[in-house]
Amino acid sequence: DYTGKRTAETCFHLYKPALELMEIPCDVEVCIWRNCDIDHVCTQLALKSSWPPLHQFKELITRLDEKTLTTLSSLRPKKNASKEEKCNAYAKMATAIEKKADSFNRQMRAPCLRHPGMLCPIACMPLVGPIWERQPISISWAGASCLPFTKWGSHEGHSHPDIEAWYIWICEMQQMGYDLIFLEESAQFDPTLFSIPMHKTATL
Numbered sequence: 001d002y003t004g005k006r007t008a009e010t011c012f013h014l015y016k017p018a019l020e021l022m023e024i025p026c027d028v029e030v031c032i033w034r035n036c037d038i039d040h041v042c043t044q045l046a047l048k049s050s051w052p053p054l055h056q057f058k059e060l061i062t063r064l065d066e067k068t069l070t071t072l073s074s075l076r077p078k079k080n081a082s083k084e085e086k087c088n089a090y091a092k093m094a095t096a097i098e099k100k101a102d103s104f105n106r107q108m109r110a111p112c113l114r115h116p117g118m119l120c121p122i123a124c125m126p127l128v129g130p131i132w133e134r135q136p137i138s139i140s141w142a143g144a145s146c147l148p149f150t151k152w153g154s155h156e157g158h159s160h161p162d163i164e165a166w167y168i169w170i171c172e173m174q175q176m177g178y179d180l181i182f183l184e185e186s187a188q189f190d191p192t193l194f195s196i197p198m199h200k201t202a203t204l
Helices: 007-021 040-047 066-075 083-099 163-176 192-200
Strands: 034-036 055-057 109-111 119-121 139-142 180-183
Touching: 040 055, 055 119, 066 083, 083 163, 139 163, 163 192
Parallel strands: 034 055, 139 180
Antiparallel strands: 109 119
16 A cells, blocks of 8 residues: 555565575565555556556545545545644544444455456455465555655644545554554654554554
């Protein structure tokens, strides 16, 4: 999620030849199940690459149902609202998203750019059958927006519009049961925004 220029995927695709140069055998296969980014350039970079994801999604809000989207739209603060008013509005959004936590599961689907007109699974479904005695490790890589926490976003914190996408992402991370989660963020990011919600669901 927040895939950007696909740094994580690049690292994955470089580690195998690096190990081979050191004469370390490695038969692990990596599947890039999804990319997700709102930026058009980043999306096209993924779709046109020599190792595209199996599914390409846009902004995180496309994972929510229409009723929740309508609720969030009604809560979204006006641009001229005060910082306190914006913080209160986004806090109410977080509560609305948490109420939909049970919808964040491996059955969840969203419009896919690689399969136009289709709703594709957000996460890799558990593999079944005799050849899958061991399940693959599922990993989520994300570089969440730094704007709420840096000078580029005027250090607006919980009053910045990008905090809405953060609430959607962290709710999904709590519910989806990934084996590993990697989050890249600014040094000004408050790590408790990640650790406290994850502890609530005993996933950290």
